Amino acid sequence: MTALLACSGLTVTFDGFRAINNLSFAIGPRELRAVIGPNGAGKTTFMDIVTGKTRPDSGTAVFGEKLLNLLRMSEAAIARAGIGRKFQRPTVFEDQTVEENLTLALRAPRGPLAVLMWRPSAQDIGRVGTLAAQVGLAAHLSRTAGELSHGQKQWLEIGMLLAQEPRLLLVDEPAAGMTPAERETTTALLTDLARTRAVVVVEHDMEFVRRLDCRVTVLHEGAVLAEGSLDHVTRNAQVIDVYLGR
Numbered sequence: 530m531t532a533l534l535a536c537s538g539l540t541v542t543f544d545g546f547r548a549i550n551n552l553s554f555a556i557g558p559r560e561l562r563a564v565i566g567p568n569g570a571g572k573t574t575f576m577d578i579v580t581g582k583t584r585p586d587s588g589t590a591v592f593g594e595k596l597l598n599l600l601r602m603s604e605a606a607i608a609r610a611g612i613g614r615k616f617q618r619p620t621v622f623e624d625q626t627v628e629e630n631l632t633l634a635l636r637a638p639r640g641p642l643a644v645l646m647w648r649p650s651a652q653d654i655g656r657v658g659t660l661a662a663q664v665g666l667a668a669h670l671s672r673t674a675g676e677l678s679h680g681q682k683q684w685l686e687i688g689m690l691l692a693q694e695p696r697l698l699l700v701d702e703p704a705a706g707m708t709p710a711e712r713e714t715t716t717a718l719l720t721d722l723a724r725t726r727a728v729v730v731v732e733h734d735m736e737f738v739r740r741l742d743c744r745v746t747v748l749h750e751g752a753v754l755a756e757g758s759l760d761h762v763t764r765n766a767q768v769i770d771v772y773l774g775r
Contacts (some may be wrong), residue, residue: 539588612697680711
């Protein structure tokens with residue numbers, strides 16, 4: 530299977546500290562992957578490289594069938610190419626309704642004049658309803674985002690990213706601060722999304738990772754330490770030493 534995202538030999542140094550050290554990573558077009566590792570392992574820096582926020586000192590990162598060189602693209606161009614990122618803290622428009630948040634996120638013309646003139650079509654309104662249903666918020670379209678629970682805000686933000694039709698979704702610690710019921714719903718949502726796109730979940734919570742039941746990549750000191758099923762990587766002696774503790 531051809532990889533949707535393929536990174537090879539990535540290295541990043543900040544003030545003499547090697548945050549990413551000859552990192553290679555690949556994910557298929559319809560795959561769910563968990564990325565775990567201790568603080569400082571390079572998880573955030575890796576996502577920063579893939580989304581164009583950080584430029585590596587060396588290495589390659591290519592995306593899609595056209596083998597787009599992500600390292601030569603702006604953050605905006607990378608987002609347009611189909612890479613969406615959800616940060617740990619939800620960034621939704623608190624004073625706007627769920628419906629308005631999702632409508633704003635649609636892939637509409639985004640020039641200054643186009644934004645002022647743009648009005649959602651019947652197709653756009655239908656798409657908003659579909660997105661809301663997909664993330665479990667169909668019954669909450671008229672509520673303001675500020676009224677939602679923490680978990681619901683996370684789902685809304687995922688819905689806003691889905692409005693951009695990404696082929697790769699990077700999700701940072703989605704389970705943090707959620708109730709058990711919300712975590713269960715989030716597991717089902719991410720698993721479902723990976724049927725039609727690639728989803729990378731960066732997570733600390735091992736119980737949540739176990740529920741995802743997917744391939745796991747363990748990072749340590751900016752490099753891949755182990756990869757495989759959760760059972761496989763948690764039996765790895767080096768992983769036990771650096772991450773799980775003896």
